[in-house]
Amino acid sequence: MVTYGYSCHRCGNFDVRLPIGTAPVEYVCPDCAAVARRVYSSPALSVPSKLLKGLHEQEEQSRESPSVVSGPPPTRCGSASVHPAIASLPRP
Numbered sequence: 001m002v003t004y005g006y007s008c009h010r011c012g013n014f015d016v017r018l019p020i021g022t023a024p025v026e027y028v029c030p031d032c033a034a035v036a037r038r039v040y041s042s043p044a045l046s047v048p049s050k051l052l053k054g055l056h057e058q059e060e061q062s063r064e065s066p067s068v069v070s071g072p073p074p075t076r077c078g079s080a081s082v083h084p085a086i087a088s089l090p091r092p
């Protein structure tokens with residue numbers, strides 16, 4: 001469903017939700033039953049944040065030329081704490 005805008009010469013603008021591609025050029029105003037003309041407006045697009053834009057660029061670069069991984073990623077010293085119960089688990 002897409003929101004289409006119409007303008008009634010008596011009541012002003014109103015929106016109608018219709019399946020995509022089915023919006024007629026004229027629509028009956030729900031308030032006064034007059035013929036309203038379709039109004040075209042810009043789509044509701046948004047500008048992505050720098051973080052999201054960076055993640056998209058990183059994902060596209062990885063898709064074109066994925067990096068070769070030969071081991072687990074390096075751990076950050078002191079940032080990851082290991083639960084003390086893990087030390088008591090049996091080892092192979």
Ligand SMILES: [Zn+2]
Pocket residue numbers: 008009010011012029030031032033034
């Ligand atoms: Zn109207």
